Amino acid sequence: MSWVDGQPAEGLPIHDRGLAYGDGLFETIKVVGGQPELLDRHLQRLTRGCQRLAIPCDIDLLNNNLSAFCAELGRGVAKLIVSRGEGRRGYAPPIPCRPRIVLTGSPLPDYPNAHAEQGVRLFPCTTRLAEQPILAGLKHLNRLEQVLARAEWQDSVFAEGLMRDSSGRVIEGVFSNLFIVDSDRLMTPSLERCGVAGVMREEVLERAQQAGVSTHIGDLSLDQLHRADEVFMCNSLYGIWPVRQLDASVWPVGPVTRKLQCLVNDLSSNT
Template sequence: MEAWVDGRPASAIGLASRGLAYGDGLFETLRVRAGRPKLLERHLERLAHGCARLGLPFDEPTLRAELHAYGGQLGDGVLKLIITRGDSARGYAGDPDAPARRILQSSPLPEYPVRRQAEGIALYPCNTRLAEQPLLAGLKHLNRLEQVLARAEWQGTEYAEGLMRDTSGRLIEGVFSNLFMVCEGRLVTPGLTRCGVAGTLRAELIAQAMSGDQPVVVEDIPLEQLASASEVFMCNSVYGIWPVRRYAQLAWPAGPHTRKLQQMACELLDI
Protein backbone atom coordinates (compact mmCIF):
# COMPACT_ATOMS: atom_id res chain seq x y z
CA MET A 1 0.00 0.00 0.00
CA GLU A 2 1.29 3.47 -0.89
CA ALA A 3 2.63 5.62 1.93
CA TRP A 4 0.99 8.84 3.06
CA VAL A 5 2.75 12.05 4.02
CA ASP A 6 0.61 14.62 5.82
CA GLY A 7 -2.54 12.77 4.84
CA ARG A 8 -1.79 12.41 1.12
CA PRO A 9 -0.29 9.56 -0.93
CA ALA A 10 3.44 10.08 -1.40
CA SER A 11 6.56 8.10 -2.18
CA ALA A 12 9.29 10.39 -0.79
CA ILE A 13 10.17 13.01 1.80
CA GLY A 14 12.46 16.02 1.40
CA LEU A 15 16.19 15.86 2.09
CA ALA A 16 15.77 18.64 4.66
CA SER A 17 13.74 16.36 6.95
CA ARG A 18 14.94 16.53 10.56
CA GLY A 19 13.79 12.96 10.98
CA LEU A 20 16.30 11.91 8.34
CA ALA A 21 19.08 14.23 9.48
CA TYR A 22 18.83 13.85 13.26
CA GLY A 23 16.26 11.21 14.08
CA ASP A 24 14.20 14.11 15.42
CA GLY A 25 10.84 12.46 15.91
CA LEU A 26 8.82 9.52 17.15
CA PHE A 27 7.16 6.47 15.69
CA GLU A 28 4.46 3.94 16.46
CA THR A 29 4.01 0.46 15.02
CA LEU A 30 0.41 -0.77 15.05
CA ARG A 31 -1.03 -4.16 14.24
CA VAL A 32 -4.07 -3.82 11.95
CA ARG A 33 -6.74 -6.50 11.59
CA ALA A 34 -9.85 -6.14 9.43
CA GLY A 35 -9.04 -2.46 9.02
CA ARG A 36 -8.87 -1.75 12.77
CA PRO A 37 -5.62 -0.55 14.40
CA LYS A 38 -5.15 -2.56 17.58
CA LEU A 39 -4.35 -0.94 20.95
CA LEU A 40 -4.98 2.42 19.28
CA GLU A 41 -5.66 4.27 22.52
CA ARG A 42 -2.40 3.04 24.06
CA HIS A 43 -0.46 4.10 20.97
CA LEU A 44 -2.02 7.56 20.97
CA GLU A 45 -1.38 7.89 24.70
CA ARG A 46 2.31 7.08 24.28
CA LEU A 47 2.56 9.36 21.27
CA ALA A 48 1.00 12.26 23.16
CA HIS A 49 3.48 11.74 25.99
CA GLY A 50 6.40 11.58 23.55
CA CYS A 51 5.32 14.69 21.67
CA ALA A 52 5.00 16.61 24.92
CA ARG A 53 8.47 15.47 25.99
CA LEU A 54 10.09 16.47 22.66
CA GLY A 55 8.06 19.63 22.15
CA LEU A 56 6.30 18.34 19.04
CA PRO A 57 2.74 19.34 18.13
CA PHE A 58 0.19 16.60 18.78
CA ASP A 59 -2.99 16.89 16.71
CA GLU A 60 -4.93 13.92 18.05
CA PRO A 61 -8.10 14.34 15.93
CA THR A 62 -6.09 14.45 12.71
CA LEU A 63 -3.86 11.54 13.71
CA ARG A 64 -6.80 9.42 14.83
CA ALA A 65 -8.69 10.09 11.59
CA GLU A 66 -5.68 9.27 9.42
CA LEU A 67 -4.88 6.09 11.33
CA HIS A 68 -8.46 4.87 10.95
CA ALA A 69 -8.56 5.80 7.25
CA TYR A 70 -5.19 4.27 6.41
CA GLY A 71 -5.89 1.17 8.50
CA GLY A 72 -9.25 0.75 6.79
CA GLN A 73 -7.57 0.71 3.38
CA LEU A 74 -4.80 -1.59 4.62
CA GLY A 75 -7.14 -4.27 5.96
CA ASP A 76 -4.59 -6.62 7.56
CA GLY A 77 -0.98 -5.61 8.12
CA VAL A 78 1.42 -3.50 10.13
CA LEU A 79 0.98 0.27 10.10
CA LYS A 80 3.93 2.49 10.96
CA LEU A 81 3.34 6.10 11.92
CA ILE A 82 6.31 8.49 11.98
CA ILE A 83 6.12 12.05 13.27
CA THR A 84 9.11 14.33 12.66
CA ARG A 85 9.80 17.94 13.53
CA GLY A 86 9.56 18.72 9.84
CA ASP A 87 12.18 20.38 7.65
CA SER A 88 14.94 22.82 8.55
CA ALA A 89 18.24 24.17 7.35
CA ARG A 90 21.55 22.76 8.57
CA GLY A 91 22.07 22.88 12.35
CA TYR A 92 20.52 21.37 15.44
CA ALA A 93 18.18 24.30 16.08
CA GLY A 94 14.84 23.59 14.45
CA ASP A 95 12.56 26.07 12.75
CA PRO A 96 9.78 26.78 15.28
CA ASP A 97 7.42 27.67 12.42
CA ALA A 98 8.03 24.48 10.42
CA PRO A 99 5.03 22.11 10.51
CA ALA A 100 5.58 18.61 11.83
CA ARG A 101 5.44 15.79 9.29
CA ARG A 102 3.13 12.77 9.56
CA ILE A 103 4.26 9.71 7.64
CA LEU A 104 2.20 6.51 7.36
CA GLN A 105 3.67 3.33 5.92
CA SER A 106 2.51 -0.27 5.76
CA SER A 107 3.90 -3.78 5.56
CA PRO A 108 2.36 -7.27 5.66
CA LEU A 109 1.78 -8.98 8.98
CA PRO A 110 4.96 -10.95 9.78
CA GLU A 111 4.69 -14.73 9.59
CA TYR A 112 6.47 -15.81 12.76
CA PRO A 113 6.92 -19.55 13.41
CA VAL A 114 3.98 -20.92 15.41
CA ARG A 115 6.39 -22.61 17.83
CA ARG A 116 7.39 -19.24 19.26
CA GLN A 117 3.91 -18.84 20.69
CA ALA A 118 3.44 -22.50 21.55
CA GLU A 119 6.85 -23.61 22.82
CA GLY A 120 8.67 -20.39 23.58
CA ILE A 121 11.92 -18.82 22.40
CA ALA A 122 15.60 -18.64 23.23
CA LEU A 123 17.02 -15.20 24.08
CA TYR A 124 20.40 -14.04 22.85
CA PRO A 125 22.56 -12.29 25.51
CA CYS A 126 23.27 -8.98 23.76
CA ASN A 127 26.59 -7.25 24.43
CA THR A 128 25.28 -3.90 23.20
CA ARG A 129 24.18 -1.83 26.19
CA LEU A 130 21.45 0.79 26.32
CA ALA A 131 22.68 4.27 27.22
CA GLU A 132 21.02 5.85 30.25
CA GLN A 133 19.21 9.06 29.24
CA PRO A 134 16.17 9.87 31.39
CA LEU A 135 14.99 12.61 29.01
CA LEU A 136 14.38 9.99 26.30
CA ALA A 137 13.54 7.00 28.51
CA GLY A 138 10.30 5.27 27.60
CA LEU A 139 9.92 7.09 24.27
CA LYS A 140 9.76 5.32 20.93
CA HIS A 141 11.97 7.92 19.28
CA LEU A 142 13.63 7.58 15.88
CA ASN A 143 17.14 6.99 17.25
CA ARG A 144 17.35 3.17 17.13
CA LEU A 145 21.06 2.58 16.47
CA GLU A 146 21.48 0.67 19.74
CA GLN A 147 18.83 -1.80 18.57
CA VAL A 148 20.42 -2.02 15.12
CA LEU A 149 23.78 -2.90 16.67
CA ALA A 150 22.21 -5.38 19.09
CA ARG A 151 20.24 -7.17 16.37
CA ALA A 152 23.41 -7.54 14.28
CA GLU A 153 25.00 -9.62 17.06
CA TRP A 154 23.31 -12.86 16.04
CA GLN A 155 22.26 -14.56 12.83
CA GLY A 156 20.15 -17.58 12.02
CA THR A 157 17.03 -18.92 13.71
CA GLU A 158 18.30 -20.25 17.04
CA TYR A 159 17.42 -16.98 18.78
CA ALA A 160 14.16 -15.12 18.19
CA GLU A 161 15.05 -12.11 20.35
CA GLY A 162 17.92 -10.59 22.27
CA LEU A 163 17.98 -9.43 25.88
CA MET A 164 19.42 -5.97 26.51
CA ARG A 165 20.80 -4.33 29.65
CA ASP A 166 21.72 -0.74 30.44
CA THR A 167 25.25 0.52 31.00
CA SER A 168 24.90 -0.31 34.71
CA GLY A 169 24.01 -3.93 33.94
CA ARG A 170 20.31 -3.79 34.82
CA LEU A 171 17.84 -5.78 32.70
CA ILE A 172 15.78 -3.46 30.50
CA GLU A 173 14.08 -5.10 27.49
CA GLY A 174 14.47 -7.09 24.30
CA VAL A 175 15.70 -5.62 21.04
CA PHE A 176 12.09 -5.14 19.93
CA SER A 177 10.08 -6.40 22.90
CA ASN A 178 9.43 -5.78 26.57
CA LEU A 179 10.46 -8.19 29.32
CA PHE A 180 8.28 -9.71 32.05
CA MET A 181 9.07 -12.24 34.78
CA VAL A 182 7.00 -14.10 37.33
CA CYS A 183 8.63 -14.16 40.76
CA GLU A 184 6.81 -15.72 43.73
CA GLY A 185 3.48 -15.19 42.01
CA ARG A 186 4.15 -11.54 41.22
CA LEU A 187 4.39 -10.12 37.72
CA VAL A 188 7.68 -8.20 37.49
CA THR A 189 8.91 -5.93 34.69
CA PRO A 190 11.90 -3.57 34.52
CA GLY A 191 11.49 0.10 35.31
CA LEU A 192 12.10 2.32 32.27
CA THR A 193 13.06 5.64 33.85
CA ARG A 194 16.63 5.65 32.49
CA CYS A 195 16.25 4.04 29.07
CA GLY A 196 14.14 1.58 27.11
CA VAL A 197 10.81 1.77 25.30
CA ALA A 198 7.55 1.74 27.25
CA GLY A 199 5.64 -0.67 25.05
CA THR A 200 1.91 -0.34 24.46
CA LEU A 201 1.19 -4.01 25.12
CA ARG A 202 3.37 -3.77 28.23
CA ALA A 203 1.17 -0.92 29.50
CA GLU A 204 -2.01 -2.83 28.71
CA LEU A 205 -0.80 -6.02 30.40
CA ILE A 206 0.15 -4.10 33.55
CA ALA A 207 -3.27 -2.42 33.64
CA GLN A 208 -5.18 -5.64 32.98
CA ALA A 209 -3.19 -7.61 35.55
CA MET A 210 -3.69 -4.96 38.22
CA SER A 211 -7.43 -4.74 37.54
CA GLY A 212 -7.59 -8.52 37.96
CA ASP A 213 -5.84 -8.44 41.36
CA GLN A 214 -2.56 -9.77 39.93
CA PRO A 215 0.36 -8.23 41.88
CA VAL A 216 2.58 -6.21 39.50
CA VAL A 217 6.00 -4.82 40.38
CA VAL A 218 7.91 -2.33 38.21
CA GLU A 219 11.46 -2.09 39.50
CA ASP A 220 15.16 -2.25 38.73
CA ILE A 221 16.09 -5.85 37.93
CA PRO A 222 19.67 -7.13 38.12
CA LEU A 223 20.67 -9.90 35.73
CA GLU A 224 21.00 -12.33 38.65
CA GLN A 225 17.27 -12.06 39.39
CA LEU A 226 16.48 -14.07 36.27
CA ALA A 227 17.63 -17.19 38.13
CA SER A 228 14.83 -16.75 40.70
CA ALA A 229 12.03 -16.35 38.13
CA SER A 230 9.53 -19.16 37.63
CA GLU A 231 8.36 -17.83 34.25
CA VAL A 232 9.76 -15.33 31.74
CA PHE A 233 8.14 -13.89 28.64
CA MET A 234 8.58 -11.15 26.04
CA CYS A 235 5.81 -9.06 24.48
CA ASN A 236 5.11 -6.49 21.81
CA SER A 237 2.06 -5.12 20.04
CA VAL A 238 2.62 -6.99 16.77
CA TYR A 239 3.30 -10.60 17.85
CA GLY A 240 1.72 -10.60 21.32
CA ILE A 241 3.54 -12.76 23.89
CA TRP A 242 6.36 -15.24 23.43
CA PRO A 243 7.28 -17.39 26.43
CA VAL A 244 11.02 -17.53 27.08
CA ARG A 245 12.25 -21.09 27.45
CA ARG A 246 15.99 -20.43 27.55
CA TYR A 247 18.54 -17.73 28.28
CA ALA A 248 22.20 -18.78 28.58
CA GLN A 249 22.16 -21.65 31.11
CA LEU A 250 18.71 -20.82 32.49
CA ALA A 251 15.46 -22.47 31.40
CA TRP A 252 11.77 -21.95 32.18
CA PRO A 253 8.44 -23.53 31.31
CA ALA A 254 5.62 -21.61 29.65
CA GLY A 255 3.73 -21.44 32.93
CA PRO A 256 0.13 -20.58 33.84
CA HIS A 257 0.67 -16.84 34.32
CA THR A 258 2.29 -16.57 30.90
CA ARG A 259 -0.44 -18.61 29.22
CA LYS A 260 -3.21 -16.55 30.79
CA LEU A 261 -1.67 -13.27 29.67
CA GLN A 262 -0.82 -14.74 26.28
CA GLN A 263 -4.47 -15.56 25.67
CA MET A 264 -5.43 -12.05 26.74
CA ALA A 265 -2.89 -10.57 24.30
CA CYS A 266 -4.18 -12.75 21.46
CA GLU A 267 -7.70 -11.46 22.04
CA LEU A 268 -6.54 -7.83 22.24
CA LEU A 269 -4.48 -8.08 19.05
CA ASP A 270 -6.71 -10.52 17.13
CA ILE A 271 -3.89 -13.03 16.65
Protein backbone atom coordinates in the same frame (compact mmCIF):
# COMPACT_ATOMS: atom_id res chain seq x y z
CA MET B 1 1.50 1.51 0.61
CA SER B 2 2.83 4.77 2.04
CA TRP B 3 1.47 8.23 2.76
CA VAL B 4 3.16 11.50 3.64
CA ASP B 5 0.92 14.09 5.28
CA GLY B 6 -2.20 12.29 4.15
CA GLN B 7 -1.19 11.83 0.52
CA PRO B 8 0.19 8.71 -1.17
CA ALA B 9 3.94 9.27 -1.57
CA GLU B 10 7.07 7.19 -2.07
CA GLY B 11 9.54 9.85 -1.01
CA LEU B 12 10.28 12.15 1.88
CA PRO B 13 11.54 15.71 1.35
CA ILE B 14 15.30 15.56 1.86
CA HIS B 15 15.52 18.28 4.52
CA ASP B 16 13.21 16.44 6.94
CA ARG B 17 14.65 16.47 10.46
CA GLY B 18 13.61 12.85 10.89
CA LEU B 19 16.47 11.97 8.55
CA ALA B 20 18.89 14.66 9.69
CA TYR B 21 18.71 14.02 13.45
CA GLY B 22 16.21 11.25 14.09
CA ASP B 23 14.10 14.17 15.32
CA GLY B 24 10.77 12.42 15.71
CA LEU B 25 8.80 9.48 17.06
CA PHE B 26 7.17 6.35 15.72
CA GLU B 27 4.53 3.74 16.46
CA THR B 28 4.22 0.25 15.04
CA ILE B 29 0.55 -0.65 14.97
CA LYS B 30 -1.18 -3.96 14.31
CA VAL B 31 -4.09 -3.50 11.93
CA VAL B 32 -6.84 -6.11 11.67
CA GLY B 33 -10.14 -5.64 9.84
CA GLY B 34 -9.11 -2.10 8.92
CA GLN B 35 -8.85 -1.18 12.61
CA PRO B 36 -5.71 -0.27 14.57
CA GLU B 37 -5.28 -2.37 17.73
CA LEU B 38 -4.51 -0.70 21.05
CA LEU B 39 -5.08 2.65 19.35
CA ASP B 40 -5.60 4.67 22.53
CA ARG B 41 -2.37 3.42 24.03
CA HIS B 42 -0.44 4.18 20.83
CA LEU B 43 -1.86 7.70 20.68
CA GLN B 44 -1.17 8.28 24.37
CA ARG B 45 2.46 7.28 24.03
CA LEU B 46 2.84 9.40 20.92
CA THR B 47 1.28 12.37 22.70
CA ARG B 48 3.65 11.95 25.65
CA GLY B 49 6.56 11.77 23.21
CA CYS B 50 5.49 14.90 21.34
CA GLN B 51 5.18 16.74 24.65
CA ARG B 52 8.60 15.61 25.82
CA LEU B 53 10.25 16.60 22.51
CA ALA B 54 8.07 19.72 22.10
CA ILE B 55 6.81 18.61 18.68
CA PRO B 56 3.51 20.49 18.15
CA CYS B 57 1.69 17.59 16.52
CA ASP B 58 -2.07 17.81 15.91
CA ILE B 59 -3.12 14.45 17.35
CA ASP B 60 -6.68 14.69 15.99
CA LEU B 61 -5.41 15.27 12.47
CA LEU B 62 -2.96 12.42 12.94
CA ASN B 63 -5.71 10.14 14.18
CA ASN B 64 -7.86 10.94 11.13
CA ASN B 65 -4.90 10.20 8.88
CA LEU B 66 -4.21 6.95 10.68
CA SER B 67 -7.85 5.79 10.57
CA ALA B 68 -8.09 6.35 6.84
CA PHE B 69 -4.77 4.61 6.30
CA CYS B 70 -5.73 1.57 8.39
CA ALA B 71 -9.09 1.28 6.63
CA GLU B 72 -7.26 1.12 3.31
CA LEU B 73 -4.54 -1.22 4.62
CA GLY B 74 -7.12 -3.67 5.98
CA ARG B 75 -4.72 -6.12 7.59
CA GLY B 76 -1.03 -5.62 8.33
CA VAL B 77 1.35 -3.36 10.20
CA ALA B 78 0.94 0.40 10.02
CA LYS B 79 4.15 2.21 10.86
CA LEU B 80 3.48 5.78 11.85
CA ILE B 81 6.33 8.32 11.98
CA VAL B 82 5.91 11.85 13.27
CA SER B 83 8.94 14.02 12.54
CA ARG B 84 9.55 17.65 13.49
CA GLY B 85 9.27 18.34 9.75
CA GLU B 86 11.38 20.40 7.43
CA GLY B 87 14.41 22.25 8.66
CA ARG B 88 17.53 23.77 7.23
CA ARG B 89 20.99 23.20 8.72
CA GLY B 90 21.40 23.37 12.49
CA TYR B 91 19.90 21.72 15.54
CA ALA B 92 17.60 24.59 16.56
CA PRO B 93 13.96 23.54 16.09
CA PRO B 94 12.46 25.42 13.12
CA ILE B 95 9.98 28.23 13.75
CA PRO B 96 7.27 27.77 12.62
CA CYS B 97 7.39 24.03 13.03
CA ARG B 98 5.18 21.85 10.80
CA PRO B 99 5.42 18.25 11.97
CA ARG B 100 5.26 15.64 9.24
CA ILE B 101 3.17 12.47 9.37
CA VAL B 102 4.52 9.46 7.51
CA LEU B 103 2.58 6.19 7.27
CA THR B 104 3.82 2.98 5.72
CA GLY B 105 2.07 -0.36 5.54
CA SER B 106 3.54 -3.84 5.51
CA PRO B 107 2.23 -7.40 5.97
CA LEU B 108 1.92 -8.84 9.47
CA PRO B 109 5.17 -10.62 10.39
CA ASP B 110 4.96 -14.41 9.95
CA TYR B 111 6.52 -15.55 13.20
CA PRO B 112 6.42 -19.34 13.76
CA ASN B 113 3.52 -20.44 15.98
CA ALA B 114 6.10 -22.26 18.11
CA HIS B 115 7.31 -18.90 19.45
CA ALA B 116 4.02 -18.34 21.27
CA GLU B 117 3.38 -22.02 22.01
CA GLN B 118 6.73 -23.46 23.11
CA GLY B 119 8.55 -20.23 23.84
CA VAL B 120 11.67 -18.57 22.48
CA ARG B 121 15.36 -18.48 23.19
CA LEU B 122 16.96 -15.09 23.86
CA PHE B 123 20.31 -13.95 22.54
CA PRO B 124 22.37 -12.19 25.23
CA CYS B 125 23.25 -8.90 23.50
CA THR B 126 26.47 -7.18 24.50
CA THR B 127 25.26 -3.80 23.20
CA ARG B 128 24.16 -1.85 26.26
CA LEU B 129 21.42 0.78 26.53
CA ALA B 130 22.78 4.17 27.57
CA GLU B 131 20.98 5.81 30.46
CA GLN B 132 19.17 8.95 29.28
CA PRO B 133 16.16 9.81 31.45
CA ILE B 134 14.86 12.59 29.17
CA LEU B 135 14.40 10.11 26.31
CA ALA B 136 13.60 7.00 28.35
CA GLY B 137 10.29 5.30 27.57
CA LEU B 138 9.77 7.14 24.28
CA LYS B 139 9.65 5.39 20.92
CA HIS B 140 11.81 8.02 19.24
CA LEU B 141 13.74 7.71 15.99
CA ASN B 142 17.22 7.45 17.58
CA ARG B 143 17.52 3.68 17.42
CA LEU B 144 21.16 2.90 16.69
CA GLU B 145 21.46 0.88 19.90
CA GLN B 146 18.70 -1.47 18.71
CA VAL B 147 20.25 -1.69 15.24
CA LEU B 148 23.63 -2.67 16.71
CA ALA B 149 22.07 -5.11 19.17
CA ARG B 150 19.98 -6.80 16.46
CA ALA B 151 23.08 -7.13 14.27
CA GLU B 152 24.76 -9.24 16.96
CA TRP B 153 23.04 -12.47 15.90
CA GLN B 154 21.85 -14.05 12.65
CA ASP B 155 21.02 -17.55 13.91
CA SER B 156 17.22 -17.91 13.85
CA VAL B 157 17.42 -20.15 16.91
CA PHE B 158 17.28 -16.83 18.78
CA ALA B 159 13.91 -15.10 18.28
CA GLU B 160 14.84 -12.05 20.34
CA GLY B 161 17.77 -10.52 22.19
CA LEU B 162 18.12 -9.39 25.77
CA MET B 163 19.31 -5.85 26.39
CA ARG B 164 20.80 -4.48 29.59
CA ASP B 165 21.67 -0.92 30.52
CA SER B 166 25.18 0.39 31.02
CA SER B 167 24.97 -0.47 34.72
CA GLY B 168 24.07 -4.07 33.89
CA ARG B 169 20.36 -3.99 34.78
CA VAL B 170 18.04 -6.05 32.61
CA ILE B 171 15.78 -3.69 30.62
CA GLU B 172 14.04 -5.22 27.60
CA GLY B 173 14.32 -7.07 24.32
CA VAL B 174 15.52 -5.44 21.11
CA PHE B 175 11.91 -5.07 19.89
CA SER B 176 9.89 -6.24 22.92
CA ASN B 177 9.43 -5.64 26.60
CA LEU B 178 10.29 -8.22 29.23
CA PHE B 179 8.41 -9.59 32.23
CA ILE B 180 9.31 -12.11 34.89
CA VAL B 181 7.11 -14.02 37.30
CA ASP B 182 8.63 -14.49 40.73
CA SER B 183 6.58 -16.21 43.48
CA ASP B 184 3.33 -15.47 41.60
CA ARG B 185 4.19 -11.79 41.31
CA LEU B 186 4.54 -10.20 37.87
CA MET B 187 7.49 -7.88 37.47
CA THR B 188 8.81 -5.74 34.60
CA PRO B 189 11.85 -3.44 34.54
CA SER B 190 11.56 0.25 35.24
CA LEU B 191 12.01 2.35 32.08
CA GLU B 192 12.93 5.58 33.85
CA ARG B 193 16.53 5.55 32.59
CA CYS B 194 16.25 3.86 29.19
CA GLY B 195 14.08 1.50 27.17
CA VAL B 196 10.83 1.82 25.24
CA ALA B 197 7.54 1.73 27.17
CA GLY B 198 5.65 -0.67 24.93
CA VAL B 199 1.89 -0.43 24.56
CA MET B 200 1.57 -4.21 25.04
CA ARG B 201 3.59 -3.88 28.27
CA GLU B 202 0.93 -1.46 29.55
CA GLU B 203 -1.85 -3.74 28.35
CA VAL B 204 -0.29 -6.74 30.09
CA LEU B 205 0.12 -4.80 33.34
CA GLU B 206 -3.50 -3.69 33.27
CA ARG B 207 -4.91 -7.11 32.33
CA ALA B 208 -2.82 -8.77 35.04
CA GLN B 209 -4.07 -6.33 37.68
CA GLN B 210 -7.68 -6.91 36.56
CA ALA B 211 -7.08 -10.65 36.88
CA GLY B 212 -5.81 -10.23 40.42
CA VAL B 213 -2.14 -10.82 39.65
CA SER B 214 0.13 -8.65 41.76
CA THR B 215 2.43 -6.45 39.62
CA HIS B 216 5.61 -4.56 40.28
CA ILE B 217 7.84 -2.21 38.25
CA GLY B 218 11.43 -1.87 39.39
CA ASP B 219 15.08 -2.62 38.80
CA LEU B 220 15.88 -6.14 37.63
CA SER B 221 19.31 -7.73 37.88
CA LEU B 222 20.53 -10.50 35.58
CA ASP B 223 20.71 -12.74 38.62
CA GLN B 224 17.05 -12.12 39.49
CA LEU B 225 16.14 -12.86 35.88
CA HIS B 226 17.94 -16.20 35.96
CA ARG B 227 16.21 -17.12 39.22
CA ALA B 228 12.70 -16.19 37.96
CA ASP B 229 9.92 -18.79 37.83
CA GLU B 230 8.68 -17.61 34.44
CA VAL B 231 9.96 -15.17 31.84
CA PHE B 232 8.16 -13.73 28.83
CA MET B 233 8.47 -11.04 26.18
CA CYS B 234 5.67 -8.98 24.66
CA ASN B 235 4.97 -6.48 21.92
CA SER B 236 1.98 -5.13 20.08
CA LEU B 237 2.45 -7.32 17.00
CA TYR B 238 2.96 -10.79 18.44
CA GLY B 239 1.37 -10.45 21.88
CA ILE B 240 3.30 -12.67 24.34
CA TRP B 241 6.17 -15.08 23.76
CA PRO B 242 7.22 -17.24 26.70
CA VAL B 243 11.00 -17.32 27.16
CA ARG B 244 12.32 -20.88 27.14
CA GLN B 245 16.04 -20.25 27.38
CA LEU B 246 18.72 -17.65 28.04
CA ASP B 247 22.31 -18.87 28.27
CA ALA B 248 22.31 -21.82 30.71
CA SER B 249 18.88 -21.05 32.17
CA VAL B 250 15.87 -22.98 30.94
CA TRP B 251 12.28 -22.19 31.87
CA PRO B 252 9.02 -24.08 31.37
CA VAL B 253 6.07 -22.14 29.98
CA GLY B 254 4.43 -21.25 33.27
CA PRO B 255 0.80 -20.78 34.32
CA VAL B 256 0.91 -16.99 34.72
CA THR B 257 2.38 -16.60 31.24
CA ARG B 258 -0.32 -18.87 29.76
CA LYS B 259 -3.05 -16.99 31.57
CA LEU B 260 -1.80 -13.64 30.31
CA GLN B 261 -1.47 -15.00 26.78
CA CYS B 262 -5.17 -15.90 26.89
CA LEU B 263 -6.12 -12.48 28.23
CA VAL B 264 -4.08 -10.71 25.58
CA ASN B 265 -5.29 -12.94 22.76
CA ASP B 266 -8.79 -11.71 23.60
CA LEU B 267 -7.56 -8.39 22.33
CA SER B 268 -7.50 -9.49 18.71
CA SER B 269 -10.88 -11.14 18.90
CA ASN B 270 -12.31 -7.97 20.45
CA THR B 271 -11.23 -5.76 17.57
